[in-house]
Amino acid sequence: MSRYIRLLRIFWGNTLATELEYRAAFWANAGLSLFWLVWAALGAGAYFRFAPSIRGWTYDELLVVLGIFFAINGFRQAVIGPNLARMTEYVRMGTLDFLLTKPVSSQFMVSLRHVGVYNWLDPLLGWGLVLFGLIRRDEPVSWTSVFAFALLTVAGGLVLYSLALAIQCLAVWTIGGEGLDDVVEGIVEAGRFPVQMYRGIFRTVLTFFIPVALLTTVPAEAILGRGSTGVLVVSCSIAALLLFATSRLWVWSLRHYTGASA
Amino acid sequence: MIAAYKALLRAHIGIGLAYRTRLTVWVLTSLFPLLLMSVWLAVVDEVGPANGWDRSDFISYYAAAALLWHTTTSFLIWTWDSDFRSGDFSFKLLKPLDPFHQYLTQEFGFRAIVIVILVPLLVGITLLVPALHYELDLLGWALTVFAGLTGFLLNVVMAMAFATIAFWTTQAGNIYSLWWGMGAFLSGWVAPLPLMPPIVEATGRWMPFRSSMGFPLELLLGRLDGAEIARSFAVTAGWIGIFLLLYRLSWRRGIHRYQAVGG
Amino acid sequence: MQEPAIKVDELTKHFRVHQREAGLASGVRGFFRRKYADVKAVDGVSFSIQPGEMVGFLGPNGAGKTTTLKCLSGLLHPTSGAASVLGFTPHLRRQEFLRSFTLVMGQRNQLFWDLPAMETFLVNQAIYRIPEKDFRIGLDELVALLELSPYLDKPVRNLSLGERMRAELAAALLHRPRVLFLDEPTLGLDVTAAAAVRRFLTDYNERHQATVLLTSHYMTDVAELTRRVIVIDHGRLRFDGNLTELIDATTPHRIIRITMSEPVDPARLGEFGDVVKTDGVTAVLQVRRNATKETAARMLSELPIEDIAIEEPEIEEVIRRVFAER
Numbered sequence: 001m002s003r004y005i006r007l008l009r010i011f012w013g014n015t016l017a018t019e020l021e022y023r024a025a026f027w028a029n030a031g032l033s034l035f036w037l038v039w040a041a042l043g044a045g046a047y048f049r050f051a052p053s054i055r056g057w058t059y060d061e062l063l064v065v066l067g068i069f070f071a072i073n074g075f076r077q078a079v080i081g082p083n084l085a086r087m088t089e090y091v092r093m094g095t096l097d098f099l100l101t102k103p104v105s106s107q108f109m110v111s112l113r114h115v116g117v118y119n120w121l122d123p124l125l126g127w128g129l130v131l132f133g134l135i136r137r138d139e140p141v142s143w144t145s146v147f148a149f150a151l152l153t154v155a156g157g158l159v160l161y162s163l164a165l166a167i168q169c170l171a172v173w174t175i176g177g178e179g180l181d182d183v184v185e186g187i188v189e190a191g192r193f194p195v196q197m198y199r200g201i202f203r204t205v206l207t208f209f210i211p212v213a214l215l216t217t218v219p220a221e222a223i224l225g226r227g228s229t230g231v232l233v234v235s236c237s238i239a240a241l242l243l244f245a246t247s248r249l250w251v252w253s254l255r256h257y258t259g260a261s262a
Numbered sequence: 263m264i265a266a267y268k269a270l271l272r273a274h275i276g277i278g279l280a281y282r283t284r285l286t287v288w289v290l291t292s293l294f295p296l297l298l299m300s301v302w303l304a305v306v307d308e309v310g311p312a313n314g315w316d317r318s319d320f321i322s323y324y325a326a327a328a329l330l331w332h333t334t335t336s337f338l339i340w341t342w343d344s345d346f347r348s349g350d351f352s353f354k355l356l357k358p359l360d361p362f363h364q365y366l367t368q369e370f371g372f373r374a375i376v377i378v379i380l381v382p383l384l385v386g387i388t389l390l391v392p393a394l395h396y397e398l399d400l401l402g403w404a405l406t407v408f409a410g411l412t413g414f415l416l417n418v419v420m421a422m423a424f425a426t427i428a429f430w431t432t433q434a435g436n437i438y439s440l441w442w443g444m445g446a447f448l449s450g451w452v453a454p455l456p457l458m459p460p461i462v463e464a465t466g467r468w469m470p471f472r473s474s475m476g477f478p479l480e481l482l483l484g485r486l487d488g489a490e491i492a493r494s495f496a497v498t499a500g501w502i503g504i505f506l507l508l509y510r511l512s513w514r515r516g517i518h519r520y521q522a523v524g525g
Numbered sequence: 526m527q528e529p530a531i532k533v534d535e536l537t538k539h540f541r542v543h544q545r546e547a548g549l550a551s552g553v554r555g556f557f558r559r560k561y562a563d564v565k566a567v568d569g570v571s572f573s574i575q576p577g578e579m580v581g582f583l584g585p586n587g588a589g590k591t592t593t594l595k596c597l598s599g600l601l602h603p604t605s606g607a608a609s610v611l612g613f614t615p616h617l618r619r620q621e622f623l624r625s626f627t628l629v630m631g632q633r634n635q636l637f638w639d640l641p642a643m644e645t646f647l648v649n650q651a652i653y654r655i656p657e658k659d660f661r662i663g664l665d666e667l668v669a670l671l672e673l674s675p676y677l678d679k680p681v682r683n684l685s686l687g688e689r690m691r692a693e694l695a696a697a698l699l700h701r702p703r704v705l706f707l708d709e710p711t712l713g714l715d716v717t718a719a720a721a722v723r724r725f726l727t728d729y730n731e732r733h734q735a736t737v738l739l740t741s742h743y744m745t746d747v748a749e750l751t752r753r754v755i756v757i758d759h760g761r762l763r764f765d766g767n768l769t770e771l772i773d774a775t776t777p778h779r780i781i782r783i784t785m786s787e788p789v790d791p792a793r794l795g796e797f798g799d800v801v802k803t804d805g806v807t808a809v810l811q812v813r814r815n816a817t818k819e820t821a822a823r824m825l826s827e828l829p830i831e832d833i834a835i836e837e838p839e840i841e842e843v844i845r846r847v848f849a850e851r
Contacts, residue, residue, distance in 0.1 A: 032439055054301070054305055055308070270651070
């Protein structure tokens with residue numbers, strides 16, 4: 001374990017040092033993060049010009065969801081996106097073989113090797129927005145809800161990680177798995193709004209098949225005091241189960257890996 | 263010149279087709295505007311039509327927005343940035359054809375595939391979903407298509423002008439996203455411009471972003487009169503001119519600084 | 526004397542680079558305060574090359590070879606000095622100029638990665654405006670010389686390095702350039718593939734009287750392809766002349782390789798010259814250049830010689846000496 005932490009320090013440190021080379025880009029990105037946040041908050045306001053609450057969610061409560069969305073989206077852009085993008089490259093250029101010969105867990109190498117630094121501000125801004133939404137809403141928040149919220153946020157992160165890993169498996173099979181990171185982006189994007197705001201088939205799919213609800217809606221409900229122990233237990237179990245299942249799936253799909261080019 | 267365009271288009275369509283997964287994914291991501299639509303429908307459910315826009319208006323608006331998003335958004339800046347970093351830009355410079363044309367054909371090539379796939383799909387959906395209504399005459403359709411095309415051209419030229427920033431900073435993508443992000447507000451993407459606060463709406467009508475999104479969409483829904491149509495086309499043309507000029511100026515100054523990195 | 530095909534006059538190219546040491550801490554420091562340094566990649570280089578000449582361009586990594594080639598290709602604007610290729614000023618990037626030369630970089634390629642090489646050829650035909658008839662003739666010739674026909678319809682990504690390089694050469698030469706800049710054209714190729722590329726280049730040069738300026742780390746390339754070499758280091762010209770002159774000037778010895786009918790004591794061999802290596806029956810000796818003939822004769826009469834060969838030293842060795850001198 002400590003070896004992996006050391007490896008992460010080296011890998012991520014290198015990336016960080018490289019990216020710091022591009023100064024203008026770095027500041028532009030920090031500005032961009034803030035900008036997107038304000039954009040999203042104001043954009044959501046457009047809907048509430050016409051209705052005080054939509055499907056049981058007020059504007060302030062929606063801001064909480066948006067904040068969580070930002071935090072998890074930052075995680076996606078920092079860890080999940082870069083690794084998925086490289087995976088496509090590995091498969092396309094046939095360099096996955098090199099990776100598999102390294103004496104470390106291949107799952108670690110394909111899912112955590114790279115990191116993007118541009119969205120470092122996103123989680124902070126996101127949690128800031130959560131706080132802002134809660135203050136505007138002006139209702140007491142209990143410590144148990146904060147605790148449940150923290151737990152569910154971690155669970156949400158793990159669910160997303162598992163989904164991404166499942167998609168990595170897909171990339172092993174489909175040569176030229178270009179754009180698979182867009183799939184993850186699409187999934188997370190759907191978490192921008194609480195699932196209750198979607199209708200019919202969308203809502204069913206997003207709740208049950210792709211557990212987007214776990215990413216943003218469920219943690220938001222917890223901190224707004226609408227959660228329950230049952231939901232907490234089920235959510236955490238789903239996260240653990242998904243993590244286990246996808247890492248088995250990864251091992252399994254490697255066994256069926258035939259080498260990309262040639 | 264025409265031969266070069268034909269050959270390059272052919273090659274880029276070929277490249278696009280080599281990525282079948284990417285294409286599938288693209289079609290899937292067209293669902294995103296439908297999520298925005300879904301929220302609007304929830305609003306209509308709660309309080310009835312918003313500013314006179316009812317369910318069928320929103321469905322028609324966002325279904326077409328999905329198509330426009332895929333056909334008019336330019337990814338040129340990202341290609342340019344990665345060419346700059348990898349050194350492939352050098353190969354484009356070595357060819358006796360201005361890189362402008364090489365990038366333009368690349369954009370057209372990818373777009374062509376998307377159109378071939380999405381248009382029949384959308385026509386099918388239009389016929390199947392009763393809520394979709396586009397009551398337009400032939401002229402209206404022609405104008406809409408033309409508006410989409412000029413909007414696309416504006417997006418490409420705009421991206422090209424921004425891309426030349428890479429001569430100074432080796433990376434232009436981020437600055438462009440900032441600009442483009444601002445545009446998402448003013449283009450009619452987040453919400454149809456008529457439903458935005460008046461100040462946003464007024465600004466949007468003069469900015470280059472609406473040309474490829476809100477303008478063709480409102481045209482399609484038959485919500486624009488002759489004068490407004492003419493004015494919108496004039497805005498598009500004006501911006502194309504401005505960005506072309508900026509591109510040329512910036513290119514001429516920037517090319518001296520090119521460092522031909524990467525081998 | 527004809528007008529030279531390539532003329533370089535006091536060519537200088539400086540880069541302004543941001544200096545950075547390894548490590549995250551210095552990365553962060555550099556983020557706030559930047560140190561810049563002017564690197565003189567090319568520093569006042571002059572030479573000229575006649576039409577039809579094949580010239581080797583040598584120097585250690587970072588000597589400025591690639592930068593010079595990029596200046597000559599019009600990719601880089603020189604900081605000062607002048608370059609002219611076929612009478613054109615490269616960085617003005619005139620259409621006629623771009624159509625009359627080619628730049629091949631061994632470590633990169635211009636082929637469309639996901640399409641068969643043929644697609645790139647067709648695009649180049651259109652871009653370089655090659656008439657259909659010339660295109661067919663040229664293509665047939667290149668395909669035959671480079672033995673490309675089995676690979677034309679395979680996506681480039683599925684080709685081996687050697688196959689890809691051959692396809693790359695075909696793509697780069699379809700428009701029949703009169704000047705070729707080749708930057709490490711045999712990089713990473715195996716012996717057979719590299720030999721095929723060399724054979725092809727000699728042939729192309731003879732057929733079309735093309736001017737070739739070539740950099741390579743493989744001295745076989747240089748020795749087989751070129752007679753004249755230009756050596757640069759730290760952006761400055763160190764030598765310009767015949768390869769043999771370079772060898773004479775830098776290595777005062779030759780190599781004698783012998784095989785004997787019975788083992789001979791190394792100490793005995795040592796009387797003739799420096800023994801580089803021996804296993805008793807065969808031996809490699811270094812002898813003073815001007816004493817080569819006399820030594821060889823003495824060996825023939827005094828040792829049980831079965832076979833004897835006199836060789837020039839390895840060219841790598843020569844180059845090492847050129848740069849060790851300073």
